[in-house]
Amino acid sequence: MTRSTVSGATAAPRSRRSRAPGRTAAGRSAVGRLVFLGPGLAYLIVLLLVPLALVLSYTIFRRGRFGGVVYEATGENFTRLLDPLYLDVIVGSLKLASIATVIALLVGYPTAYLIAQLPRKWKTIALVAIVLPFWTNFLVRIYAWIVLLSGPGLVNSTLGDLGLGPFEFLYNQGTIVTGLVYSYLPLMVLPLYAAIEKLDPQLREASANLGARPARTFVSVTLPLTLPGVVTGCLFVFVPSFGNFIIPELLGGGRSIMVGNLIRDQFLKARDWPFGSTLALALLAVLVVLLLLQAWSARRA
Amino acid sequence: MSRSRYARRLPAAALAAGLALAVSACGGEAADPATSADPAAPAAGATSAQLDPNADLSKQSLAISVWEGYTPKELPQQVKEKLKTELKVTLHANNEEIMAKLTSGTDTGLDVAFVSGQYAQALNEAGLLEPIHPELVPNLANLFPEAKELSYDKGNVFSVPYTWGTTGICYRTDLLKTPPTSWNDLLSPPAEAKKKVTMMITERWLALPAIKALGYSVNTRSDEEIAKVKEKLLAAKPNLLAYDDTTFRDRLKKGEAVMVEAWDGWCPAGEKNIDFVIPKEGSDLWVDTMVVLKSSKNKEAAHAFINYILDPKVHGWAAENILYGVPNKAAMDLVDPELKASMPSLQMTPSQLLQGESIIDLGEDSVKFTRLATEVAAQQ
Structure with missing residues (x-):
């Protein structure tokens, strides 16, 4: 399942090509391929590759006074990247995104595990419930947290009635992590669910029959087999968090x-723009490394 | 400050003078009275086009770019009716967006743009603005005399002010023991306001309270002074609820914040328990202006449009709806006195406003303020 989410786009055309019979049919199917692939390819080229190439090319130029780019080659954007000010922000973001990912994994794994054990009808309901928050605009949901947690907010006023507080919940790194976990938890649960669901229950039974305790079965059988799901889920949470x-x-x-x-x-x-592009490149570099790791772990599985 | 500013402009001014000579040699026009009054200011503006006061405006069409909600929705119909000119309004979210557009080097097709004063100055230095032809804008007479004294453009050579205001402290009278009087009250708040203060994060306004508390100029370029400002801002950070440019009004109303750095027009001082003060150390003076672009092919219509905006009724709309002061005496006189009494921004007299220091564009040095803002925000 993990392969199909990440490398499915390239895998699909390859398999289609291998099925194409004969020469003329191949020529005809080339046209057909172009017709069907055209919109997707155009989308990728115009909206992904061209902007990406632009961003990459900006990194070696100088800032124009009012924005824009002066086309004079310079390496100063990259030396600026090493400035402790920006490095600290990058490292800080890595830290926050990692914490959010670990928490999402710790919360998401048991959730996905339990959903996979549910009877079919309840499974669907549970999965819909996981996806349900996505039906509301992201900003609205974030503002809802502010309404809940702010100084005179709902939580504090309830606690106030009980004679507690008021507490300052908002505006610190803890709330950032909370927000990240809340927003991206579904992206952790879904791939985990898919991986756990796919798992043959007989493997677990075999492990039990051979005398392994549930904890041992989990560590030696379930976890290794669902590791690609774990990696994908972590990636899905880490990337947008970062x-x-x-x-x-x-x-x-x-x-x-x-x-x-x-x-x-x-x-x-x-x-x-040039320095912004350089920062974006640094972010991309981190993500490419992570994607390679994910691809590597998926191949091993 | 002005000294260094003019020194930086000398090369541009020399070039402009050369161009002006060339134009006048080809039978150019009479000197602009405003230009001759202030020889240092015009810079690139000296190359003004020859405009026909009797041009048929119905043959011209106008494209303007303005902040959302900054002009009446019906403006195109009104302009069509009054000037017989088609008007197309495009919107920009902030100065940066319109600046990026205007300086991209491509023809935007825009005739008039609304930008803040320091950006108008920068556009003029880049040679992108048509000087205002006062003979085509008789309604300039409606402006307060002080509106011609704005330091980014003395004499309204290349820009016409649309709204103006200042920045101060907006606060809850019921939740503070003593009303704030100084920027230091915001930077090191009393016990009841700790963690209930917001400041703005937009670079120049982030720095403003500390700059004024330290007695510096809002247009400082000195690294030493900016380092002191940074120190002061970092010391203030633990007492802050948040950095907030957009929702401080609601936070104040809810009581989540009790004291916020606010633009005068954004402080709901008309409501119970909310008041506004300009701290005793002084503040800034910001101005949003209208400029005519050099690339415009409809300059007569552009001037007629600005003249129409300066009509007391039209300009008064801005005061009554955006709740910012407008530098138009006739328009301010028309504003509903009840509304005026409820908004500090509408009570501000021009001479009070002019005590504030205009923010000017710092050119290459503006990156110092960007860095300052990043440093302050990144510090834990």
């Missing part, structure tokens, strides 16, 4: 910034 800038701004009160905020500010406030 680049997030809305949650630090709203739930973090702008008091801490992540690399996403840095990139956004370079483009929209500092008008420094």
Whole structure:
């Protein structure tokens, strides 16, 4: 399942090609392929590859005074990247995203495991419930947290009635992590569920028959076999968390910034597209490393 | 500050003078009275086009770019009726967006743009603006005399002010023991306001409270001063609820915050228990302006449009709806006195406003403020 989510796009055309019989049919099917692949390819080229190439090319140029780019080659964007100010933000974002990922995994794995054990009807209901938050706009849900947790918010006023508080829940790194976990937990649960669901129950029974305790069975059988799901889920949570800038701004009160905020500010406030592009490249580099790791673990599985 | 600014402009001014000579040699026009009044200011603006005051405006069409909600929705119909000119309104979210558009080097097709004063200054330095032809804008007479004294553009050579205001402290009278009077009250708040203060994060306004508390200029370029400002801002950070440019109003109303750094027009001082003060150390003066682009092919219509905006009724719309002060005496006189009494931004007199220091564009040095904002935000 993990292979299909990440490398499915390239795998599909390859298998189709191998099925194409004869020469003329191949020629005809080339046209057909182009027709069917055309929209998708155009989308990828125009909206992904071209902007990506632009961003990459900007990294070696200088900032124009009012934004834009002066086409004079320079390496200063990369030396700036090593400035402790920006390095600290990147490392801080890695830290927050990692914490959020680990928590999401710790919460998501048991959830996915339990859902996989449910009777068929309840499974569907549980899965719909997991996806349900996505039906509401992301910003609205984040604001809901503010309504809940703010100084005069719902939680505090309830606690106040009990003679407790008020507590300051919001605007620290803890709330940023909470927001990240909340937002991306479904992306952890779904691939985990798929991996656990696919698992042959006979393997677990065999392990029990051979005298392994449930904990041992989990560590030696279930976990290794669902590891690709774990890696995919972690990736799905880590990637959007790492680049997030809305949650630090709203739930973090702008008091801490992540690399996403840095990139956004370079483009929209500092008008420094080349450095913003360089930061984006650094973010991409981290993500490419992670994707390679994921591909590697999927192949091993 | 002004000294260094003019020194930086000398090369541009020399070039402009050369171009002006070339134009006048080809039978150019009479000197602009505003230009001759302030020889340092015009820079690139000296190359003004020859405009026909009797041009047929119905043959011209206008494209303007403005912040959302900053002009009436019916403006295109009104302009069509009054000037017989088609008007197309495009919107920009902030100065940066319109600046990126205007300086991209491609023809935007825009005739008039609304930008803040320091950006108008920068556009003019880049040679992108048509100087205002005062003979085509008789309604300039409606402006307060002080509106011609704005330091980014003395004499309204290349920009016409649309709204103006300042920044101060908006606070809850019921939740604070003593009303704030100084920026230091915001930076090191009393016990009842700890963790209930917000400041803005947009670079120049983030720095403003500390800059003024330390007695520096809002347009400082000194690394030493900016380092001191940073120190002060970092010391203030633990007492802050959040950095907030957009929702501080609601936070104040709910009581989540009791004291916020706010633009005067954003402080709901008309409501019970909320008041606004300009701290005793002084503050800034921001101005949003209208400029005519050099690339415009409809310059006569553009001037007629600005003239129409300066009409007291039209300009008064801005005061009554955006709740910012407008630098138009006739328009301010028309504003509903009840509304005026409820909004500090509408009570501000021009001379009060002019005590504030105009923010000007710092050119290459502006990156210092970007860095400052990043450093302050990144610090844990």
